[in-house]
Amino acid sequence: MERTARAASTPAPEPLPAAEVGALLDGVPRQRGSVAAPKTPRPALRVRPLRVRPWRLLPSPTGTPVTFTYTAILTLTSLFAGYASPGLLHSVYQDSSTDVAHLLRTPVFVLLASALWIAGGLLSPYALAFVLVLTALERRIGGARAILVFLGGHVLATLATEVPVGLAVLAGHLPGTSLHRLDYGISFGVAASIGALSGLLTPWVRWPLLALVGYSLLTDLIAFEDPMTNWGHLISLGIGTALWPLVRRWYRERHQAPVPAGVTAA
Numbered sequence: 001m002e003r004t005a006r007a008a009s010t011p012a013p014e015p016l017p018a019a020e021v022g023a024l025l026d027g028v029p030r031q032r033g034s035v036a037a038p039k040t041p042r043p044a045l046r047v048r049p050l051r052v053r054p055w056r057l058l059p060s061p062t063g064t065p066v067t068f069t070y071t072a073i074l075t076l077t078s079l080f081a082g083y084a085s086p087g088l089l090h091s092v093y094q095d096s097s098t099d100v101a102h103l104l105r106t107p108v109f110v111l112l113a114s115a116l117w118i119a120g121g122l123l124s125p126y127a128l129a130f131v132l133v134l135t136a137l138e139r140r141i142g143g144a145r146a147i148l149v150f151l152g153g154h155v156l157a158t159l160a161t162e163v164p165v166g167l168a169v170l171a172g173h174l175p176g177t178s179l180h181r182l183d184y185g186i187s188f189g190v191a192a193s194i195g196a197l198s199g200l201l202t203p204w205v206r207w208p209l210l211a212l213v214g215y216s217l218l219t220d221l222i223a224f225e226d227p228m229t230n231w232g233h234l235i236s237l238g239i240g241t242a243l244w245p246l247v248r249r250w251y252r253e254r255h256q257a258p259v260p261a262g263v264t265a266a
Contacts, residue, residue: 059135066143067134074130074186078122093117093184098158100166100179115154119185126187133193140200141250146193149243153192157236158183161228187229188236191217195240196247213237 059068081089095102096113103110118127138146162183168174194213198206217237221230 056139057132057135059131059138064135064138064143066147067131067138070134070147071131073116074118074127075122077116078118078127081117081121093182094180096184097181098162098183099181100162100169103159103162104166111155111158114158114184115151115186115189117184117186119187126185126190129194130186130190133190133197137193137197137200137247140197140254141247142254145247145250149196149240149247150189150193152243153195153236153239154186154189156239157188157192157232160235161232165228181228183229188232191233191236192240192243195237196243197240199241199244199247200251210241 056063059071061068084092096110096117098110098114118124118130120126134146134150137149141149165174165178165181169176169178191213194209198210201209214234214237217230217233221227221234223230
């Protein structure tokens with residue numbers, strides 16, 4: 001009875017203020033079922049706006065030095081073609097031509113020299129395509145590999161069109177003058193570069209690009225104004241598309257990041 005009376009007479013402890021309770025709980029691990037302290041709201045994610053940089057479409061001495069240098073060379077040769085006398089220009093074109101006669105005598109020289117001229121000059125559609133396509137390709141796979149793709153299409157398409165001419169002359173189906181036809185320019189290399197670049201673009205850009213270029217080349221072939229050159233354009237475009245596995249591997253090696261087939265960064 002005495003203990004009960006003492007217990008009854010002991011005053012109840014006063015509740016701690018809420019601030020002190022929170023301070024004590026900060027150093028104690030939370031148990032299941034305990035009331036969690038209010039969390040500080042996280043700042044909202046900031047979406048980085050898409051930056052449009054049109055100047056990256058053009059070559060630069062630091063970003064795409066190979067394309068920049070090649071473009072400068074083509075500009076100089078085009079200016080020479082615009083101011084040289086017709087007789088001198090024809091002689092230079094003839095010496096740079098990848099016809100059968102020159103391929104038999106100086107194959108390496110004419111295969112390289114013929115890629116220094118733009119048929120139609122600086123206003124040719126292939127001149128603009130060269131600048132845009134080779135710039136984009138160099139930014140993705142590097143300058144040396146971009147030039148390798150360009151020259152691969154240029155050389156292989158040239159041989160694919162000129163060797164049949166030589167065989168046809170030997171068989172008597174074409175006159176001997178066909179061995180000396182003028183054949184020069186960058187169009188085969190440009191077509192191969194377009195085909196290779198399309199493999200590094202997103203599908204909604206790749207297929208319309210290939211459809212537009214393929215339609216244009218087929219239209220030229222149907223017109224039958226220069227069938228050997230037109231066939232060479234289609235062949236070089238096919239060579240470029242056949243290089244998709246290789247250029248995609250080069251892209252992954254250059255950027256050190258896995259990329260889904262056909263999808264790349266700009």
